[in-house]
Amino acid sequence: MSAQDGSPLAAGSLAGLRGRHFVTDQYYSREELLGLLDLAAALKALYRRRVPTPFLQDRTLAMIFEHPSTRTRISFEAGMTELGGHAQYLRPGEIHLGGHETVADTARVISRLVDAIMARTAFHATLAELAADATVPVINGLTDDYDHPVQTMTDAFTILEHFGTVEGLTCAFVGKCADAMGTSVALTMTRLGSSMVMAAPPQEQMTPEVEALARANCARSGASLTLTDDAIAAVVDADVVFTVGWWWMQPEDEKDELRRVLGPYQLNEALWAHTKPGAKFMHCLPAIRGEEMTDAILDAPFSIVLDEAENRKHFQKALLLALIGIDELPADPALQGIGRALLPKGE
Ligand code: CP
Secondary structure: OOOOOOOOOOOOOHHHHHOOOOOOHOOOOOHHHHHHHHOOOOHHHHOOOOOOOOOOOEEEEEEEEEOOOOOOHHHHHHHHOOOEEEEEEEEOOOOOOOOOOOHHHHHHHHHHOOOOEEEEEEOHHHHHHHHHOOOOEEEEEEOOOOOOOHHHHHHHHHHHHOOOOOOOOOOEOOOOOHHHHHHHHHHHHHHHHOEEEEEOOHHHHHHHHHHHHHHHHHHHHHEEEEEOHHHHHHHOOOEEEEEEOOOOOOHHHHHHHHHHHHHHOEOOOOOOOOOOOEEEEEEEEOOOOOOOOOOHHHHHEEOOHHEEEEEEEEHHHHHHHHOOOOOOOOOHHHHHHHHHHOOOOOO
């Protein structure tokens, strides 16, 4: 049985995701992650045809933010609206979270009120604590010190659209590999079978713990992981070149040192001249123009950063739908292929 739009969603194939947390994509098998990408493609096709998709009518997502956001906040909120539900934006400092009320108590209370929680936290440990006591799915909307899996699964979806596959490609991450985005890109892509080259000065390279996880992924998927301090060597064979902002909330006096250390890793026309034809540039945004990349790279025809930003909504709709789940087959025949994939086989 396939979805009405022709996507390869088998009956019952997504049913096992219902009720699970998405603290990291590393707790999901390659097959489960590919299933989410198929669902995102099916939902995006329906969105493009303006077919209403009210799978999550009367469902609510609580969105907790310890730090500001443009893409994460807007894409989750718009995604819930398009699925027929509602999202609550809980701005930094607006609720008791680990201050006046423990994280565990917050998790237990919110779980009685909504159907899923998305949180952006400074520390991954806070998100893990939230998930440990929540009885509804908890989704990682970025933990500053570790991981951004909704972004990097979106990146995988965007790569799939441009290259027709994620498996067998080579991706380079150039610059601040120690950032949560460096960690997340390396872990997601190696899990899905894409080889990674991480180019950074030693003090900005990924940690040995993250390297071990990425190498374990490679052992299973057949991908490879290369760590280097040579930006040119990193990009020559790359199908996709990633970078990330050199700073976000760092104090002003730390920026000059980051500029000095990371300057040789700036994505500019001289470095891009070493890439092969067809290579694409990706950046999760926000970008700091003139720092980690020049305008000529960010605004180039080979830059797919706006596709990445748009796809946040389509991938996250798939994630919300799979984790929250549905109780019965939708009446609309256009939605029944997806409905059968979400429900246990035979229901
Ligand atoms: N890429 C990303 O997460 O952007 P925001 O910080 O705007 O949510």
